Amino acid sequence: NIMMTQSPSSLAVSAGEKVTMSCKSSQSVLYSSNQKNYLAWYQQKPGQSPKLLIYWASTRESGVPDRFTGSGSGTDFTLTISSVQAEDLAVYYCHQYLSSRTFGGGTKLEIK
């Protein structure tokens, strides 16, 4: 099974700051036949179901603000929030769907 490791486990930033969080997979999630990274990012706000933000590592889901950007390839991925808003308080999960499906442990984002 592909293991997903996220870091940091939590971080606290002020509104307006830039945030980056990391996700590393134990094996590459890049499928050579189509050159797609089978990696998604979700946002889960308190008391809510997860919400899809990014898929194919960098494709923003419809309606997701452009301050959210996914990047990376192979085994190393990053979610960047260019200017954090108070409403971005949430836990962020990465998720690989190349081989079976596994989620990272999450990064909890707090607003100072």
Next chain:
Amino acid sequence: QVQLKESGPGLVAPSQSLSITCTVSGFSLTDYGVSWIRQPPGKGLEWLGVIWGGGSTYYNSALKSRLSISKDNSKSQVFLKMNSLQTDDTAMYYCAHGATPFAYWGQGTLVTVSA
């Protein structure tokens, strides 16, 4: 629009089995798969399995022996059954549209395993 709603027993005794129903609308179960994901209180997400439009299934290898996913296309319902529940099976159980990525999720149903 696509909607999913889980319904479950709430409380299950240890060693007993769990049955949860996911009722969907806005899409046909013959065209799209439905996946199950769970989340213990205060913890992360764990994928359980998927049933595809054609009826084939694929399970988390660690739970495969205890899991069964089935569906009734005519009723737009998908069923999750898990056997031999223990306290660490206490979790919010979600169903989601498709095999991945998951753009639509249900609200979840909390299952507590306790005597």
